[in-house]
Every structure is written in structure tokens, then in C-alpha cells.
Amino acid sequence: MSAYPKAVADGWHPIATLAELKRRPLARMLMDKPLVVFRTANGPAVLLDRCPHRNMALSLGAVRDGAIECPYHGWRFDGAGRCTLTPGADAPARHEASALPVQVAAGLIWTTLAASPRAAPALPHPLEETKFDTFLWPVRPSRARLLDAIENLLDPAHPHFLHAGIVRSRQVRKPVDATVRVRADFAEAIYVENTRPAALMPRMLEGLRGRSIGRFFPPTIGQVAFEGANRLRLAITVFFTPETQDRVRPFAHFATPAGAAPAFIKEGLLRAFHIPVLAQDRAALRRQAESIAAYGPARYALGPLDLLFPAIQALMHGEAVQDSERCVRLHL
Ligand code: FES
Ligand SMILES: [Fe+2]
Structure with a gap:
């Protein structure tokens, strides 16, 4: 049984941006499995990073004629994992490397370890719209647990301290009415701010802020959006790919x-x-x-500003949640 929540284990995950994949193969990790990504004439291919011959890491090899060449004895494998060349022999060995399903969406290369994968990765708004300027930022992997990384993006309470002066002000707080909406496949917190932000980054980038919104699309996508007067100013959508139990590789998509x-x-x-x-x-x-890691299983105390945390935790773990909506007054 997988140590990851079922929805995560069975889900599609981005493992690289299209732009990152150049001539050399990329070594990536997805839920403890080393993978190799490389270019073929039919687009990106993903194989388990293990040569069927002697278990060498294919990612240490080179891409030749759209196939990946193992650095140990030079066997080549195409994007479907078929051996296309065994140096020194008249015919290629009839052994296959394990190929994974691949999809390209929103500039990202997605794959899944699921035995019977769902049709397609889900992309939240505004990733597929053209009226936005967008860019993708593949972030270096962090030592972080998946739940903690997602919550970090959506948590409104830490920026006053951790990012004091840049994202929020430590001194200035304003009353904010928040609405928290939880559905079977989605959760969001909408903060009605109607104020000119005090901290440097939003002051320079936004001007008057109407609402800020944190959204969770289970199992692994978070989004923060900032609106002016009824108009989206900035949406940051982050795809969190679990490399191991405590390492996450985020892909951030910015839309303005x-x-x-x-x-x-x-x-x-x-x-x-x-x-x-x-x-x-x-x-x-x-x-x-x-x-x-030092103190054993994670325990979390729920504070009054932890509006989304219970929903993130439940939805990520595939627990049934009741539809709910509530309003809370807080100070941000
Ligand atoms: S280990 Fe890959 S070709 Fe021998
Ligand atoms: Fe933060």
C-alpha cells in the first residue's frame, strides 16, 4: 500500500516544465520513485529511471535519435520503453524499460504512477485562458511535507511575521470578513479586504485590494488570487509534486x-x-x-485563523466532507 493518500498516489503530477526539458534527460522523483524525462519526436517521455538490464540510472545517459541510451552498456530505449538498440548484437534485446503515461498541459509535463490513471490532470482557472500574461516558475524542491507546503501557500496568518514588511505588515492589521466555503472537491477562503495594503509587494503591484482568495483543488493544487475592484489582478497557482514523504517540488504559475x-x-x-x-x-x-521528524507523528493545533487547514487536510486524504459555508471576522 502506498504511504501517500490515495488521491495523491493515483493523481497526475507535473514533474518538469516543457522549457526545462532540453537535450539532456532530466532525473526526477515522484513519490519515492526515480524517473527519467526525455525528449522524443512525439514529445516528452517518462520512464522509471532504471535500465531493465542491470538497473543503471538511465538519466545518467544521453538522448540519441529520440531514444535514451543507458550509460552502462549502451542499450537504447524509446519513449514507450522498447529497446531499440543493443550495441554488439544484431537485434535489440527484447526487454522493456517501464514507461509511464505522459500529458502536457499548461506548459508542464505530467505523469502518474496510478495503475489505471484518470483521463487528465485537472487545471484550475485561469490556466487555460488567453487574456492573461502568464509565466511558469519551477521552484527548487524544498524539504517539506506535502500538507505543510500546501497550507503554507494558503495560510493568511504567517506573512505578518515570516514575510513582515514584504507581504503583510507586522504592525498594521485591518478587520477583514472572511468566507470559508468547503465542497466535496474544493475549498476556498475569501477575504474581503477593501484596503490599500501596507506591505511593500502588494503596494507596488496592486494598489487598492478588494479581495484576496485562497483556494485548494485536491489533492495537490493551491491557488492564491488577489483582486482589485472586482477584477483579478494576480493569480498564483502552485502545483505541489511530492518527491518523497518530506520533499516537495512546487511549480508556480503566475497569471496577471x-x-x-x-x-x-x-x-x-x-x-x-x-x-x-x-x-x-x-x-x-x-x-x-x-x-x-524529531518528535514523531505531526500534530497540529488549530488556531482561530486556520480557516482552510481542516479542509485541506480532509480533502487531501480523501475524507468525505460536508458542504459548508461560514463567515469569520479576523484581522489581517
Ligand atoms: S545496465 Fe543499462 S545497458 Fe546494461
Ligand atoms: Fe509564505
């Missing part, structure tokens, strides 16, 4: 309405602001994972 400013300027600003934020989050997540 087209037209306001040149896309490359917005991308430059968003990246510049998020580099320190990301470093702060990574450090906190690492310390969290270390504490959990």
Missing part, C-alpha cells in the same frame, strides 16, 4: 491580466519580490519537517 504593463516587467517584479519570500517559506518548512 494582459495589457496593464509589459509581461516581462511584471514577471521581473514578481520574481524579484518572491525570491526572498520563497527563501523564508523554504526555511520555515524545513524547520517544520525537522521538528516533525
Whole structure:
């Protein structure tokens, strides 16, 4: 039995961006399984990173004629895992490397370890719309548990401290009415802010903020969205790929309405602001994972601002949840 929640174990996960995959193969990890990604004439292919001959890592080899060449004895395998060449023999060996299903969506290369995979990965709004300027940011893997990484993105209470001055202000808080909506396959928290943010990043990028929203699309996608007056200003959708029990590789997709400013300027600003934020989050997540490793099973105290955490936890683990909606007054 998989140590991962069933929905995660059976799900589709991005393992690389299309842009990352150049001539060399990429070594990736998905739920403790080393994988190799490489380019073929039919698009990206994903194999278990294990040569059927002597178990060498195929990712250490090279891509030749759309096949991956094992660095040990030079056997080549195509995208379907078929051996196409066995050097020194007249015919290729009749052994196969294990190929995984592949889909390309939103600039990402997706695969699944499921025995009978679902049809397609689910993509939340606004990933498939054209009226947004978008860019993808493949983030370095972090030492972090999947649940903690997802919650970190959607948690409204830590930025005042961990990202003080950049994302939220430590000194200034304003009353905010929040609505928390939980459905069988979705959870969101909508914070009605109607204020000019006090911290540097939103001040420069947004102006007056109407609402901010945190959304969870089970089992592994989180999204934060910031709106001006009824208009989306910025949506950050993050796909969290579990590499191991305590390492996560996030892929962040940024979307801003087209037209306001040149896309490359917005991308430059968003990246510049998020580099320190990301470093702060990574450090906190690492310390969290270390504490959990030292003290045994994770235990979480639920605070009054932890609006989405119970839903994230339940939905990620495939537990049945009641449809619910509630309003809460808090100060952000
Ligand atoms: S181990 Fe791969 S060709 Fe021998
Ligand atoms: Fe954060």
C-alpha cells in the first residue's frame, strides 16, 4: 500500500516544465520513485529511471535519435520503453524499460504512477485562458511535507511575521470578513479586504485590494488570487509534486491580466519580490519537517485563523466532507 493518500498516489503530477526539458534527460522523483524525462519526436517521455538490464540510472545517459541510451552498456530505449538498440548484437534485446503515461498541459509535463490513471490532470482557472500574461516558475524542491507546503501557500496568518514588511505588515492589521466555503472537491477562503495594503509587494503591484482568495483543488493544487475592484489582478497557482514523504517540488504559475504593463516587467517584479519570500517559506518548512521528524507523528493545533487547514487536510486524504459555508471576522 502506498504511504501517500490515495488521491495523491493515483493523481497526475507535473514533474518538469516543457522549457526545462532540453537535450539532456532530466532525473526526477515522484513519490519515492526515480524517473527519467526525455525528449522524443512525439514529445516528452517518462520512464522509471532504471535500465531493465542491470538497473543503471538511465538519466545518467544521453538522448540519441529520440531514444535514451543507458550509460552502462549502451542499450537504447524509446519513449514507450522498447529497446531499440543493443550495441554488439544484431537485434535489440527484447526487454522493456517501464514507461509511464505522459500529458502536457499548461506548459508542464505530467505523469502518474496510478495503475489505471484518470483521463487528465485537472487545471484550475485561469490556466487555460488567453487574456492573461502568464509565466511558469519551477521552484527548487524544498524539504517539506506535502500538507505543510500546501497550507503554507494558503495560510493568511504567517506573512505578518515570516514575510513582515514584504507581504503583510507586522504592525498594521485591518478587520477583514472572511468566507470559508468547503465542497466535496474544493475549498476556498475569501477575504474581503477593501484596503490599500501596507506591505511593500502588494503596494507596488496592486494598489487598492478588494479581495484576496485562497483556494485548494485536491489533492495537490493551491491557488492564491488577489483582486482589485472586482477584477483579478494576480493569480498564483502552485502545483505541489511530492518527491518523497518530506520533499516537495512546487511549480508556480503566475497569471496577471494582459495589457496593464509589459509581461516581462511584471514577471521581473514578481520574481524579484518572491525570491526572498520563497527563501523564508523554504526555511520555515524545513524547520517544520525537522521538528516533525524529531518528535514523531505531526500534530497540529488549530488556531482561530486556520480557516482552510481542516479542509485541506480532509480533502487531501480523501475524507468525505460536508458542504459548508461560514463567515469569520479576523484581522489581517
Ligand atoms: S545496465 Fe543499462 S545497458 Fe546494461
Ligand atoms: Fe509564505
